[in-house]
Amino acid sequence: MIREHELIAQYTYLEREVLLTWIEEGVLAPYRGEEGYLFDRVDESRVALACDLHYRMGLDHASLPVIMSLIDQLHDARHHLRALARAVAEQPEAVQQEIIRRMAKDRTSQRE
Amino acid sequence: MANPYETLDVAPNASQEDIRKAYRKAAKETHPDLNPGKPEAEERFKELNAAYDIVGDADKRKRYDAGEIDETGTERQPERHFYREYADADPNRRYGRREAQAGQRDHEGADFDYDIFADLFRGHGEGATFRVPPRDVRYALEINFLDAVHGTRKAVAMPDGKTLDITIPAGISDGQVLRLKEQGLPGSDGKPGDAYVEISVQPHAGFKREGSDILSKLPVSLGEALNGASVRVETVDGPVDVKVPKGAKEGTKLRLRGKGVSRGQAGGRGDQFVEIHIAPPEGADEALAQFMADWEKTHPQNPRRKGAA
Numbered sequence: 001m002i003r004e005h006e007l008i009a010q011y012t013y014l015e016r017e018v019l020l021t022w023i024e025e026g027v028l029a030p031y032r033g034e035e036g037y038l039f040d041r042v043d044e045s046r047v048a049l050a051c052d053l054h055y056r057m058g059l060d061h062a063s064l065p066v067i068m069s070l071i072d073q074l075h076d077a078r079h080h081l082r083a084l085a086r087a088v089a090e091q092p093e094a095v096q097q098e099i100i101r102r103m104a105k106d107r108t109s110q111r112e
Numbered sequence: 113m114a115n116p117y118e119t120l121d122v123a124p125n126a127s128q129e130d131i132r133k134a135y136r137k138a139a140k141e142t143h144p145d146l147n148p149g150k151p152e153a154e155e156r157f158k159e160l161n162a163a164y165d166i167v168g169d170a171d172k173r174k175r176y177d178a179g180e181i182d183e184t185g186t187e188r189q190p191e192r193h194f195y196r197e198y199a200d201a202d203p204n205r206r207y208g209r210r211e212a213q214a215g216q217r218d219h220e221g222a223d224f225d226y227d228i229f230a231d232l233f234r235g236h237g238e239g240a241t242f243r244v245p246p247r248d249v250r251y252a253l254e255i256n257f258l259d260a261v262h263g264t265r266k267a268v269a270m271p272d273g274k275t276l277d278i279t280i281p282a283g284i285s286d287g288q289v290l291r292l293k294e295q296g297l298p299g300s301d302g303k304p305g306d307a308y309v310e311i312s313v314q315p316h317a318g319f320k321r322e323g324s325d326i327l328s329k330l331p332v333s334l335g336e337a338l339n340g341a342s343v344r345v346e347t348v349d350g351p352v353d354v355k356v357p358k359g360a361k362e363g364t365k366l367r368l369r370g371k372g373v374s375r376g377q378a379g380g381r382g383d384q385f386v387e388i389h390i391a392p393p394e395g396a397d398e399a400l401a402q403f404m405a406d407w408e409k410t411h412p413q414n415p416r417r418k419g420a421a
Contacts, residue, residue, distance in 0.1 A: 001252065029206040031252040031310070034268055038252050042202045045195040049145050056164070057136050057143075071145060072208035075199040078148060079208075 001031065001038040011047060013055050022050060025065045116163035116176070116183055124177075128170055135164045144194045154194065204250060204308070246305035247297040253278065253309050257316035260284050261326075261348045261373050278309060283324065283374030286313040318346055324373045324382030329389055330366070332356055337390045347371040347384055354386065364388045 008014055022028045023037065028046055031038040039047070046068075053059040053067060088099055117124045122134045138160050140146065147153040166183065167173040175181050199208070253268060263282030269275050276295060284290075289310045296305030313321075320327040330345060340358035344351050347368060354366060365385045372382025393400060 026247070029247075029250070031250045033252045034254070041193065042195075042198040042206070045193045045198050046207065048192065049195045052139070052143060052145075056161075057139050058132075071195075072199075074148065075196070076208045079200055 001040045004037050007039050027065050027068045116167045119159050119163035145196050148196045246299035246303050248305040249296040249307045251309045254312045256314050260313040324375045326372050326384040330386045331389050331391045360388050362390050
């Protein structure tokens with residue numbers, strides 16, 4: 001894990017106040033140590049993402065937590081979908097076929 | 113690598129503003145974290161970034177146009193890890209899936225983590241209200257080796273201004289996590305989450321830990337090893353006198369019962385194992401060399417022979 005100043009040294013354009021705001025808003029939830037925050041690889045990759053969105057792609061301060069939360073929800077949804085897909089794959093062949101048929105039907109009815 | 117203007121699909125005389133717009137448009141479509149299901153997005157995004165690093169910066173662009181730097185720039189791009197690689201990898205689940213409260217169980221008694229399904233199966237989400245869940249907080253605390261063996265109390269000031277009173281049980285091991293109930297941050301109902309303190313134990317110069325046992329090394333002289341001796345040995349409880357048996361061999365392990373680490377619930381303590389290392393004689397002189405030469409004439413020995421001690 002790396003400390004706050006090491007993180008800022010890596011992302012030279014990242015301002016300390018911005019970093020602290022992100023922590024306060026829950027965009028980042030680094031570990032806390034006796035001498036300050038500690039960032040692991042998960043945090044670092046999130047900082048990189050937040051920096052991309054804010055500094056490079058021009059997302060403003062108010063939007064960033066919203067977008068990050070949507071991205072988290074997207075990952076959650078994908079995680080749950082994978083779990084569902086695994087659960088379906090463990091069902092008998094007939095049940096799997098029925099689920100696929102049912103989903104296809106749902107798609108067609110939406111198109112009408 | 114391609115020409116950065118081509119990568120960004122802009123004319124070589126485009127304005128900085130046009131380049132920025134082109135980058136943002138393309139980045140939106142290819143940022144791996146905005147496209148978790150498209151593996152090919154990462155390569156394209158990296159190319160975009162490399163290109164934008166050069167022509168997105170007016171100074172660097174001038175130097176590129178003047179041929180002073182090539183399309184890779186002068187500095188190498190550091191290895192970049194995208195969040196999507198880690199989105200499912202955090203064992204502590206600090207991001208996302210926060211709505212799943214520990215201990216919340218469904219009617220069958222299984223941990224019901226899949227709130228998304230709970231919502232779907234429950235009906236149509238009517239009357240759902242937004243609430244901020246209590247937030248768990250994670251602390252990292254480093255303690256020294258002996259405190260880990262004996263246990264200790266620590267009042268620790270954390271960066272958010274809070275002071276935590278932490279009782280560290282004897283025998284805690286590196287990487288263990290203590291849960292402090294309701295010491296986290298409150299949610300909208302005022303009920304705080306939990307604090308989790310991950311302990312890392314600093315290594316000790318003289319002791320190594322293996323489960324509930326302590327390992328240490330004991331240098332003895334050749335004479336002490338041959339004739340036996342009583343020597344002072346450091347333990348986690350302080351020094352004790354230990355008998356080195358006559359004829360002790362290199363690597364012999366002496367056991368000091370109960371001088372190890374608490375076994376916790378199992379009760380009692382582990383042992384300390386002291387490994388003997390024979391130090392060659394210091395200040396060997398002509399007399400010793402002559403003695404050894406004579407002695408080896410009548411006691412031929414080849415320690416390189418297979419099976420030799």
